[in-house]
Amino acid sequence: MPNNSGKVYGLTILSPILNDDEASPSHDLQIRSYLAGLSTGRESPFAQAPGTHLARLVVMDDVIFVGAPAVEEHLNSKYLIFESNCDPGPDGTIDSYLQGLAEYAGAHLDAIWSHCVGYPGASDRAAFVRYMKACQLETTFFFAAVNDKSVPETLRALQTQKAVADFVETHQGMQPGQLRAEFLQLVATLDAAPMPAVASATVSREMKIGGRNE
Amino acid sequence: MSKLNETDIQGFVLRGYNLPYGRYILLRFENPDRARALVSKLLPIITTGQRWDNGKPQSTVNIGFTHRGLAALALPDATLLSFPVEFQQGMKKRADILGDTGLNAPARWDDVWHGNDVHAWLGINGLTATALDDCCSQLRSLFAETRGAVELAAQDAVSNMVDGQQTGKEHFGYTDGFGNPDYLGIERNSQPGHGKQLPDGSWAPLATGELLLGYADEAGELPAAPIPHILASNGTFMVYRKLHQNLATFRSFLDEQSAVYGGGREKLAAKLIGRWRDGTPLELAPDAPDPSIVKDPQRSTNFTYGADGAGTRCPIGAHMRRAHPRDAFGFNGKLIDRRRITRRGQTYGRFVPEGELASDAEERGVVFMVLNANISRQFEFVQQQWIEYGNDAKQGNDKDPLMGNHGGHGKFVVQGDRSATNPPLVCAHLPSFVELRGGDYFFIPSMTALGMIAMKLVDPR
Numbered sequence: 001m002p003n004n005s006g007k008v009y010g011l012t013i014l015s016p017i018l019n020d021d022e023a024s025p026s027h028d029l030q031i032r033s034y035l036a037g038l039s040t041g042r043e044s045p046f047a048q049a050p051g052t053h054l055a056r057l058v059v060m061d062d063v064i065f066v067g068a069p070a071v072e073e074h075l076n077s078k079y080l081i082f083e084s085n086c087d088p089g090p091d092g093t094i095d096s097y098l099q100g101l102a103e104y105a106g107a108h109l110d111a112i113w114s115h116c117v118g119y120p121g122a123s124d125r126a127a128f129v130r131y132m133k134a135c136q137l138e139t140t141f142f143f144a145a146v147n148d149k150s151v152p153e154t155l156r157a158l159q160t161q162k163a164v165a166d167f168v169e170t171h172q173g174m175q176p177g178q179l180r181a182e183f184l185q186l187v188a189t190l191d192a193a194p195m196p197a198v199a200s201a202t203v204s205r206e207m208k209i210g211g212r213n214e
Numbered sequence: 215m216s217k218l219n220e221t222d223i224q225g226f227v228l229r230g231y232n233l234p235y236g237r238y239i240l241l242r243f244e245n246p247d248r249a250r251a252l253v254s255k256l257l258p259i260i261t262t263g264q265r266w267d268n269g270k271p272q273s274t275v276n277i278g279f280t281h282r283g284l285a286a287l288a289l290p291d292a293t294l295l296s297f298p299v300e301f302q303q304g305m306k307k308r309a310d311i312l313g314d315t316g317l318n319a320p321a322r323w324d325d326v327w328h329g330n331d332v333h334a335w336l337g338i339n340g341l342t343a344t345a346l347d348d349c350c351s352q353l354r355s356l357f358a359e360t361r362g363a364v365e366l367a368a369q370d371a372v373s374n375m376v377d378g379q380q381t382g383k384e385h386f387g388y389t390d391g392f393g394n395p396d397y398l399g400i401e402r403n404s405q406p407g408h409g410k411q412l413p414d415g416s417w418a419p420l421a422t423g424e425l426l427l428g429y430a431d432e433a434g435e436l437p438a439a440p441i442p443h444i445l446a447s448n449g450t451f452m453v454y455r456k457l458h459q460n461l462a463t464f465r466s467f468l469d470e471q472s473a474v475y476g477g478g479r480e481k482l483a484a485k486l487i488g489r490w491r492d493g494t495p496l497e498l499a500p501d502a503p504d505p506s507i508v509k510d511p512q513r514s515t516n517f518t519y520g521a522d523g524a525g526t527r528c529p530i531g532a533h534m535r536r537a538h539p540r541d542a543f544g545f546n547g548k549l550i551d552r553r554r555i556t557r558r559g560q561t562y563g564r565f566v567p568e569g570e571l572a573s574d575a576e577e578r579g580v581v582f583m584v585l586n587a588n589i590s591r592q593f594e595f596v597q598q599q600w601i602e603y604g605n606d607a608k609q610g611n612d613k614d615p616l617m618g619n620h621g622g623h624g625k626f627v628v629q630g631d632r633s634a635t636n637p638p639l640v641c642a643h644l645p646s647f648v649e650l651r652g653g654d655y656f657f658i659p660s661m662t663a664l665g666m667i668a669m670k671l672v673d674p675r
């Protein structure tokens with residue numbers, strides 16, 4: 001199954017952007033402007049929707065001619081590309097993920113995809129899922145840097161890792177009896193802990209990253 | 215590739231002089247014509263890469279320019295704009311990228327860096343303090359005679375002496391200066407562990423273009439360089455960073471942590487760097503220092519980390535393992551061959567042996583100088599990803615234990631095993647042991663390029 005890598009689903013959606021000479025700013029620019037204002041952190045609508053490991057949106061204008069001997073070619077339309085590494089439903093399909101997107105991020109999806117050809121809106125869930133799947137391409141090959149765990153499993157694991165790291169740091173050198181008691185207490189606390197909020201494991205880094213440096 | 219033209223390359227680029235006395239003079243140019251007149255006078259004095267068949271000279275002089283300095287020398291705009299962006303911006307503007315924030319923020323740097331006045335760097339080294347002073351007086355009379363430059367500041371540096379003998383020790387007490395890369399065509403006493411590792415485990419020199427402009431780099435490409443080619447060729451870029459060392463903080467940290475660490479104080483010190491303080495690599499001798507390894511060039515840098523994936527010999531987050539991970543990331547080290555840097559550091563400030571009282575406030579540290587063909591791909595990457603972050607080494611957000619900008623929030627994991635003398639340890643709430651006091655990015659031109667600058671011959675057309 002080329003859209004799957006282990007447990008993770010590689011979703012690729014290509015939606016043609018409306019081509020309207022009358023629109024100003026053009027539809028592609030309106031998408032770009034909306035995307036530029038979207039949070040990339042835990043407030044990102046794609047982080048809020050369940051099951052997203054990583055999502056990326058790109059506006060593809062055209063094929064760039066890089067000079068001879070390349071052949072000059074052009075696209076028939078501008079496209080919005082949506083890539084997501086996400087958890088598929090228990091049936092292995094993408095339907096439940098798409099429904100979750102519509103539910104948690106409907107307003108954002110509408111603001112973005114309303115500039116695309118044939119978009120039905122997120123409120124009609126069935127039509128939305130049909131539309132997205134009609135725009136889907138087979139991903140064929142992808143790499144998911146997520147240890148083959150689902151998003152909830154990952155959030156739990158990070159919660160445990162942090163708690164154990166803090167525990168180790170504060171309990172070094174403790175007598176075995178007390179250590180054991182406190183460790184059992186830690187395990188009980190972790191068992192009872194609520195599922196961490198999405199993207200809550202993100203540590204804010206002061207450093208400016210990305211661009212040419214990563 | 216054949217031997218390089220050593221007389222066209224500044225000596226400082228090709229080798230560490232290992233002269234005990236250093237002074238780094240920072241200059242501002244006042245007027246392009248007078249500044250060029252000064253550069254002309256300096257031309258015959260600059261130390262080239264020509265080998266010292268008759269022993270070391272009394273002193274050496276090398277020169278580099280910031281982008282503002284090259285503008286002050288009135289190089290053509292088309293040339294100035296062709297330099298890589300990070301060099302045009304200078305180090306201060308790269309603070310966010312480098313993690314030079316908080317305690318390391320430019321606002322806390324030495325005064326000389328507060329303006330944008332530093333145009334040139336003169337690196338002077340001497341065999342004796344007198345030789346250094348004599349050389350500097352000669353230079354200063356040239357500044358006065360040509361009225362080409364104003365001296366903004368002079369940073370003295372001196373190798374740490376123990377019992378009157380020059381040592382390779384930095385202030386924390388570690389012997390430094392073992393590992394630096396070999397490059398194709400540069401003659402040097404090379405030793406296993408200096409270059410890049412080949413699939414069969416042997417070591418070979420890195421491509422020349424990882425150090426010098428105008429030659430193929432590890433990707434078989436020419437490093438990004440200014441135009442015209444002749445201005446760039448045989449030149450390189452230098453990163454200059456004055457790194458203050460909080461010696462009292464470091465020593466009390468060792469005291470506190472070794473009280474709970476079964477391996478003892480010296481082993482803990484070794485775990486932070488990856489070498490015992492005498493220089494013995496932990497990978498080769500995890501239990502105790504072995505002076506015979508330190509003295510043997512066939513062994514002192516000849517090790518890898520692949521067989522120590524758990525970090526029980528050398529911690530995965532140790533300084534040396536981060537800064538040059540060798541084979542630690544797999545793929546025969548291929549992932550790191552374009553992230554190598556050449557170090558030319560020298561200590562400054564008074565050396566305080568263990569047992570004597572030291573304070574953080576005293577001026578003391580390393581004038582850390584890095585040479586590389588591409589500052590953004592080499593130094594900046596190492597600083598950002600490997601010193602100030604730990605993900606590549608699977609150490610999460612943990613920074614380099616000693617060099618990281620921790621500000622009281624650092625963490626360092628010493629991986630261990632079940633033995634009583636090599637237990638695991640987690641150090642938390644790490645303070646900053648090292649703080650940045652300023653610096654900038656400099657272009658170190660070839661002798662030909664220096665002549666062209668002096669004679670106003672730089673022509674990008």
Ligand code: HEM
Nearest residue numbers: 384388389390391392393457534537538580596597617648
């Ligand atoms: C006060 C600041 C620093 C001190 C005291 C220091 C000290 C040391 C010591 C003791 C070694 C081991 C000796 C050797 O293998 O040559 C070393 C190696 C090294 N350090 Fe640092 N260092 C400092 C800052 C830095 C920084 C900021 C970087 C990088 C941006 C860096 C990069 C390296 C590299 C690349 C090696 C060589 C590793 C190898 O080839 O195996 N150092 N340093």
